[in-house]
Amino acid sequence: MSExxxxxxxWATGTVGSAALKHFIHNPVIDLVGVYVTNPxxxxxxxxxIVDLPKTGVLATDDIEKIMVMEADAVLFAPFQNPDNLGHICRLLASGKNVISPAGPFLPNKWLPDETKRIEEACAEGNSSFHGCGVHPGYSGDILPITLLRLCxxxxxxxxxxxxxxxxxxxxYTEMAGFGLDPEALLxxxxxxxxTYKHFYSSLDMLAKALGKEIEEVTVKFEVATALKDIKHLFGEIKKGTVGGQHYEWTAWCEGAPLIVYHFYWQLGDSAEDIDPLWEEGESCYRVRIKGDPGLEVRLMGDKAEDGRNPFHGLPWTGLAGATAVQAVCDAKPGVVSHIDLGLIQPKGLVRR
Known part of the structure; x- marks a missing residue:
């Protein structure tokens, strides 16, 4: 049977876009027809x-108008955050192309009414579909815990x-994120x-609705850890006594009690000799803990690397979560489509002997 x-x-070939591009080149049910780049x-x-694979015959371009008129079923839209992104998304949708966007916006989302309206209008004009996705939001904070609910x-x-x-x-963007600053100044x-939690609200809301609940409010907590020594990283060095760790916590309350909590632990190092406090020991991962009967815990990390440790594939996973949704989004109804609308995605072309 032919597929x-x-x-x-x-669209864009940074770390996220390159992971998707490799997938498209390899996948036998995908016909790569265009690549948009910003790097001259x-x-x-x-x-x-671009991704160290055999030639495809598809040449990268920085001509947006050329991309807009190109015949295609879908665009994997993965640029850095840019004020022009929403306009580009809407033009692509209005031209009849479905858009899968790890760059957001993540919809449906009550906090983004203007973005929602513009995207819905563009979908109606082009009879196309839009899906915002990624690894978080888009997988670890919604699909993964929702699939675990049936075990409780x-x-x-x-x-x-x-x-x-x-x-x-x-x-x-280590320094841009505030590492190396005075702790009190960053606090x-x-x-x-x-x-920022509002941009993750689609995931919080989806998980609450899967449990039959509505979110009443979201509370926010932020704390920092101090570097106990000078710490070198790939892009520079932070000094002893400055910010060496950050913990963001967003709690969604339902019926007067905390129901969903998102934690973001960003640490320069994984030892108590590196930063204080060290909130999390062990290797980088996404972790879901469900407290209830029975309680459970699931950790998402890469398979063992050559050094024996488990790598963290957050950015490649972001690209692949979008790339493997292309087929389902193309076959979906026009308009904004969420994970719930797409059902259980069953991507084709992944088994290649």
Missing amino acids: KKYRVIQ EKVGKDAGD DRIDSIEVSEVIDKVRNPMI ANPRRSPE
């Missing part, structure tokens, strides 16, 4: 060369934690706004 093929454009050094390169008789609360050692898993002016 339906989907014509796909990859990538313009004109074959898509395969009673749920008291659910905690989802993102635990990342930023030395072993470096990020280019007074967090680099991640207290309103």
Whole structure:
């Protein structure tokens, strides 16, 4: 039986976009037809060369208008945050292309009415679908815990934690995130706004609704850890006595009690000799803890690497969570489609001997 093929454009080829691009090149049910890049050094390169794979015959372009008129079923939209992103998404949708976006916005979301309205109008114009997705939000904080609910008789609360050692898993925006600053200064002016939880609200709300509940309010907590020594990382060094760790906590309350808690533990190092306090020991992971009867815990991390440790694949997972949803979004009804609308996604083309 022949499998339906989907014509796909990859928009942006950073770490997230490159993971998706590799998938599209390998997947036999995907026909890669276009690649949009912003790096001048990538313009004109074959898509395969960008990700160290054999040539595909598809050349990267930085011409947005060329992408807009290209015939395609879907666009995997994965640029850095940019004020122009929403406009580009709406143009793509209005041109008849379905959009799967790890860059957000993550819908449906009551806190994003203007974005929702513009995207819905563009979907109606192009008879297309939009799906915001990623690993968090988009997987570890919604799909993963929802699938675990069937193993429980009673749920008291659910905690989802993102635990990342930023030395072993470096990020280019370490200093931008506030590491290396005076702890009191960062506490007074967090680099991640207290309103950030609103961009994750679709996941919180989806999980609450899966339990038949409505969120009454979300409370926010922020604390920092101090570096106990100078700590080098891939992109620089932070000094002893400055911010070496950050913990964000968002709690969704239902019926007067905390029901869902999202934790973000970002640490430079994984030892009590590195920072104080060290909130989380062990390797980077996504973790779901369900308190109830029976309680359970699941950790999501990469398989063992050559050094014997488990790598953290947060950014590649973000790209793949979107790439493997392309087929389902293309086949979905027009408009904004959530994980609930898509049902249990069954991606084709993953088994390749």
